[in-house]
Amino acid sequence: TFLSSERAAEREREMAVAGCGSREERWSLAGATALVTGGSKGIGHAIVEELAGFGARVHTCSRNAAELEECRRRWEEKNLRVTVSVCDVSVRAQREKLMETVRQTFDGKLDIL
Structure with missing residues (x-):
């Protein structure tokens, strides 16, 4: 069923009062690792x-080094735990290097691919 944003916020408050904690506490990915291609x-x-915001350590790749570096810098400013590497996943040798990295x-x- 669809909940209005007002009803969703009310439900979240109810869950917090009931001891279920905040959304972030319920969905913690602290300690998890993730690989996201095309990040x-x-x-x-x-x-x-989203994954890094929930506490996961994330590694991502992209074919474009300049875009990737700009993203890495912004993630660092947000204190998100993200590492990066340049990779074209359509090339087997680059995929193998990515997996080794x-x-x-x-x-x-x-944990998460």
Whole structure:
């Protein structure tokens, strides 16, 4: 069912009073690791920010180094834990290098792809 934004806010207040905590507490991804391809724009960018905002350590890639660096800088300013690398996932050798980078970055632990 669809809840109006007013009803959703009321429900969130009720849950907080009931001890369920805030949205952030209920959806914590602290300690989780994630790889998001295409993270410099569009849906990929939004997913990076959402996962990192919930506490996950995120690695993302893009074909465009300049866009990726600009995003990395903005994420750093927001204190989001995001690492980046340039990668064209359509190229096998670059995918393999990306996975090695992710393995090293996350000590072999990848929770979300």
